[in-house]
Amino acid sequence: MRGLARRRRIADRKECEVNRPISVGVLGLGSIAQIQHLPNLARMESRFRVAAVADISPRLTQRIADRLAGEVFASTDWREVCAHPEVEAVLVLTSGAHEQISQGALEAGKHVFAEKPLCLTVEGAERLHALATEKGLVLQVGYMKLHEELLPDLEEGLNTIGDLRLIRHSVYHPEHSTCLGPSDTLRFDDIDPQAPAEAAAFEERRTRQALGDLPPQWGWLYREVLAASFIHTVSFIRGVMGGIPRLTGADLWPPLPTGSPTEPPSLMARAEFPGHPRVEMSWLWLPATPAYREVFEAHGTRGSLEFRFPNPYFGRTATLVVKSADAAVCHPPGIESAFTRELKVFHRAITAGLSSSDASGAAQDTAFLQDMVATLTRREGLAVGGEAETRR
Known part of the structure; x- marks a missing residue:
């Protein structure tokens, strides 16, 4: 005893x-x-x-x-x-x-x-x-997004819909003020301009290391749209599917203006996994749309599923519907927001004494974004340099 x-x-x-x-x-x-x-x-x-x-x-x-x-x-x-x-x-x-x-x-x-x-x-x-x-x-x-409460149900659903034929992840992005909603955040105009200038200069250097000496609008696209937002789509697919698909094509519209664009374009990437499942990733800039929307879909030989994300700022949770020839199973939203759950994971890793890093996954995501820029610029008669060139 x-x-x-x-x-x-x-x-x-x-x-x-x-x-x-x-x-x-x-x-x-x-x-x-x-x-x-x-x-x-x-x-x-x-x-x-x-x-x-x-x-x-x-x-x-x-x-x-x-x-x-x-x-x-x-x-x-x-x-x-x-x-x-x-x-x-x-x-x-x-x-x-x-x-x-x-x-x-x-x-x-x-x-x-x-x-x-x-x-x-x-x-x-x-x-x-x-x-x-x-x-x-x-x-x-x-x-x-990889900490949504229904993620285990999503992964289980993927195992029930047969051989995958298509994975589609779509983001419908309104003006940023629409995303933020009626939040009352504090903001002051007392920033020393040297601090953001130094940060911007560092990011410019890292952009050249990543892509070489492209015209400035391409560096802006890479930093302000792909790395700032589209990366969520890439990381989610990597996390759910267990790896990054091979990029087969990319599109951008309307064309980027010269210099510093005032608003993002819309983007689409096409890719494929071994065994032939195709992947479509779209990021649509729709400034006047009344609400943020984001959907992950998977279509297989025996069924389909749809995972709908909440507005990231509102503290809500995702929903899931799994459909087969016989039935449609609707999973109700979870209780805890993904932001709460990711901090609990962080706490657990520290207190359990784990040496834990998902930066290697972030490296894979970054490589995919660089490959997108390489594909898009090639259509404009431009050649990337830096890290992106080493993988061509």
């Missing part, structure tokens, strides 16, 4: 370790932080405590720190948060790519949750994966 009691005490200690709160620093306090991550962290007070915040807007940083529970360290320099002794992990929620801050945090010994895109280069993502693995740290990319 004493042996059994001892095992129970050990199990209890492990359970306490798993349930302990993690002290986190939040880097970047814009829309996604204010609408999703900060409220979710507050609701999970048994798992997380915000110990520090940072943003390049001094007033925003202090205002957010004042709103949070307890004593919160505030800075306009993310490096100070990464050096803070109480901070175990950081959430990197700044705009643009997140390579620089993620690397600095890992080098400081902090676990990292980074919003997408992690990097603009394959080399960068692979380097961060190696760094996290070497240091035994968690590096998680914010692909929240």
Whole structure:
């Protein structure tokens, strides 16, 4: 009996370790932080405590720190948060790519949750994966769609519809203000212009490393549309299907104007998996459409399924319908949002002592986006360089 009691005490200690709160620093306090991550962290007070915040807007940083529970360290320099002794992990929620801050945090010994895109280069993502693995740290990319509550039901449904013939993922994207809805986010005009200028210069260098010296509108497309939004489609298909399909074609319309475009084009990519299932990925810019829509479909020899995503900012959950010749099974929406569930996964990985990184998957996603640019520019008589050229 004493042996059994001892095992129970050990199990209890492990359970306490798993349930302990993690002290986190939040880097970047814009829309996604204010609408999703900060409220979710507050609701999970048994798992997380915000110990520090940072943003390049001094007033925003202090205002957010004042709103949070307890004593919160505030800075306009993310490096100070990464050096803070109480901070175990950081959430990197700044705009643009997140390579620089993620690397600095890992080098400081902090676990990292980074919003997408992690990097603009394959080399960068692979380097961060190696760094996290070497240091035994968690590096998680914010692909929240892969944490939808009905994802196991989706994967089970894929096994019931026979041999796959077509996978289609469609995004119908309105104006960003429509996506945000009536949210009341704080924003101030006190940013030192040098900070965003330095970040933009870094991203320009990484874009040239990825694609070579293309005209600027192609770098804009790569950073602001493909890496900022289309990457969700690529990562979801990779996660559900267990790999990246081979790109067979890409289209873009209307044509990109010279210089800096004022709004995105629409995009389509065609690909295929071994065994011949075809894949269609479309991202449609529909500024006047009244609501954001996103649908994943799979069609097989014995049935079809449809997975409908919610607006990412509204805290709702996906729905699933699996259809066969005999019946249609409608799965009701889940209870927890994907944003909440991904943070629980992050907490579990840290407290369980796992060395966990999905940056290698992010590297695959980035390579696919580079291949899309190579395909699109070739039709315009342009040749990519950089990493994209090495895979041609």
